[in-house]
């Protein structure tokens with residue numbers, strides 16, 4: 001089983017530390033979401049793993065070896081870094097054929113990945129006529145060409161339409177089910193929550209979190225229940241006796257922080273208090289992410305004086 005292992009990885013550009021003593025692993029069989037504000041160091045880390053840049057210190061390895069030491073890199077790791085990297089004057093099929101030839105990959109793989117990424121019908125067109133979404137698909141096709149055990153994808157949903165976004169989600173989940181290690185950076189939290197079982201979160205080059213997605217959301221958000229009742233004061237007292245604070249809003253609804261509907265429904269039934277409406281707010285990855293990264297963004301809007 002092949003993992004990506006990043007150990008004490010540091011990259012300095014002049015006096016600036018883009019990546020700062022970073023340690024984490026990307027395990028096979030799951031999709032790891034790679035998150036962090038602009039400039040947090042995600043792309044730099046991916047470039048270091050792929051041997052496109054040298055670390056100032058520390059190591060980044062794939063299956064225990066540096067990228068440069070891999071026997072057959074295209075078959076061991078596939079990457080999408082920049083969807084505009086392909087030459088526009090070539091056709092999609094020629095672009096993939098050249099990559100296949102360079103990696104000693106059988107030609108039939110070209111047609112397989114064109115089908116898999118849904119661009120077979122555009123394979124004979126020059127890349128410069130492709131939409132951003134089609135370029136993304138071509139970049140993903142290139143990453144899949146060598147049928148690699150490890151995939152590193154920098155913002156693969158970028159430019160995809162809603163259908164494309166559903167497609168990439170299914171693709172990523174399928175790749176993980178096949179036992180591959182998949183690292184995916186994204187700024188789309190709703191999307192990331194739908195495919196990532198695990199998260200690595202960076203802020204200013206440092207590791208802020210390395211945890212399961214569900215645990216991450218649980219740790220960085222508070223649950224909340226909203227309800228309507230005809231006997232607010234009685235319910236407030238009954239909840240207070242259980243340690244919950246219920247606050248009534250202007251619209252007459254009550255909000256109970258830190259509670260689940262399961263805490264409140266049975267209690268109200270036991271007390272014989274009529275409940276007209278009872279709904280739990282499901283905390284989102286976006287809420288958790290914003291709570292963790294507040295103050296970590298390289299560029300945040302500042303209030304004008």
Ligand SMILES: Nc1ncnc2c1ncn2[C@@H]1O[C@H](COP(=O)(O)OP(=O)(O)OP(=O)(O)O)[C@@H](O)[C@H]1O
Nearest residue numbers: 013017018036037038039040041042043044045298
């Ligand atoms: N070649 C370079 N020379 C100098 N500084 C660089 C270079 N590449 C990246 N940086 C700096 O390193 C830091 C991390 O950048 P990086 O692109 O890795 O962040 P990121 O998390 O991928 O951001 P984004 O979400 O915007 O893509 C930034 O401050 C960036 O300006």
